[in-house]
Amino acid sequence: MQTPQARTTLNIGILAHVDAGKTSLTERLLFDTGAIDRLGSVDGGDTRTDTGAIERQRGITIRTAVAAFTVGDTQINLIDTPGHSDFIAEVERALDVLDGAVLLISAVEGVQAQTRVLLKTLRRLGLPTLVFVNKIDRAGARVAPLLDDIRRRLTPHVVPLADVRGAGTPDATVLPRPLDASAAQTLAEVDDSILAALVDGPAPDTATVRAALTARTADGAVHPVLFGSAIGGQGVSQLIDAVREFVPPAGKADASALPSGTVFAVRRGPAGERIGSLRLYDGEVRARQKTTFLRRDAEGGTERIAGRITGMRVVGAGGDVAGPGQIAEVRGVAGLRVGDRLGELRDGRARFAPPTLETVARAVRPGQGAALRAALLELADQDPLIHARPASDGATSLLLYGEVQKEVVAATLADEFGIDAVFEPTRVRCVERPVGTGEAVEEMGRHSVTGLPATVGLRVGPGPHGSGRVFSYETELGALPRAFHQAIEDTVHATLAGAGGPAGWPVTDCHVTLIRSGFDSPVSVAGDFRTVTAMVLRQAVERAGTQVYEPVHAFEVEVPLDALAPVTAHLASLGAEFGETTGGTESWVVTGELTARRVREVELALPGLTRGEGVWWSRVSGDRPVRAPGSLPKA
The missing domain is CATH 3.30.70.240 (Alpha-Beta Plaits)
Structure with a gap:
């Protein structure tokens, strides 16, 4: 068996606006390199990366998918990401595990708003990015005017590596463009050595310009531009050569180090099992190996998810051993989620804002409310930014990015879980933040409002912006049985995350402190503390006052x-x-x-x-x- 370190691995993301041809380009790359024996088509619904029934029906990419091919001693893992803005969370996760990217632009539709969003993010991350202008053989294709648009609307730091003859016709062909004085002038804007050579002489030769282009592409300052057609195949071989030349592999990796990696996608297998896509940075992971993944909990602490990898497939290589740079599909770790880390827990490079639209889902058929909630929680594990939580009357509240995402969730519930659901109209989700400090206490005894054998006192005050919800104790931890402490803390977080504020919105960026507690053994039960805590907390928040x-x-x-x-x-x-x-x-x-x-x-x-x-x-x-x-x- 070939060892994981025997070949260079590049993880390349294909990013674009809707209908630029991402999935078609993936099919062409796989076909031209012999990874598949026939071309699939989006219209035919038989592509390799859009495997879900909903993706095939709609002709759009919804979930990040990985396919691989090998050229020489380089294995390239293609990561096909959604183009629709409603699925930006999928793109975020892909960016965190990439070595480089190909940004696709249609020669017909040109630079779109989503194209600009993507390149801004790629440049902010310093991710090596090549631009591929697709559909040069389609009627209405533009070349020189589109290059002008790219320089004006995206970035002036682009270096064309090809010319097109017969653009806009089925006979369009791609010709290599030499690295001339124009390329040197572009590079001089971001490379001091090229600038010095142009100013002081002698003028840089082709090899020097090419070396500078390689270096500046690697640090994300300049973007080579190529032209072609995913359907016709023109320019695709040049794109493959450019990826191998201009995108460097990830930094030095050590196969003997402790395993380090990121789970960037989770999907359901044929038997309903959870399959995680794991990108390895260092070390090796093997089938049947015991592993511990790390994640952030709601309070910013570290949660550990231990388990044994019962099955594994290394993308593009087969076998059951994955090494640095490779992507492995792993089974067997219960509760695995997107964003879980092997090794040191660190925040990812890309950060998009969480969704701000909220809707409420209800099962059409009576008795399916619990099944609906379980299904939505499972989908939220695959896409953590969805945020599913219980609502009233057996319904479930969802946070989403947009209407298309809501339609896809509804279709997924019907197709994969057999649950028909109706959704309330989406609304913008606000939050409340405390503006002062408030306290409330409920004492058990003859003057108790609730009549329950539980004493709870809480203080609520403002926290730093972005701190979330923090809970602490002013009372002695052993003053209550552990189950009662847990009931209080869980209720505080659940109440604030729901309609916990006086205006009915979730409350965040606050510090809640337990200042008084008491119980009556053996009469008191955890449910008493949940009821009393919810009432006392609302009183304390109202006395603190909030701003929406x-x-x-x-x-x-x-x-x-x-x-x-x-x-x-x-x-x-x-x-x-x-x-x-x-x-x-x-x-x-x-x-x-x-x-x-x-x-x-x-x-x-x-x-x-x-x-x-x-x-x-x-x-x-x-x-x-x-x-x-x-x-x-x-x-």
């Missing part, structure tokens, strides 16, 4: 020159705060911040204000105090 915060989006909108005034007037009427406005010869780009509940109004109005030419992009960028409480829907 609503999520806001950072936005960027590109509009024709003559549409600037009506678009900015509409944004201003919705309460937008403006940042920078820049103009060119054809359009204006306006940036700013807008509350999340107003974003949909802009998206609906923009086509009419711009004759269909406006391009809108936004993402959650934080929150701010609600300025007009009466304008918010009730919690």
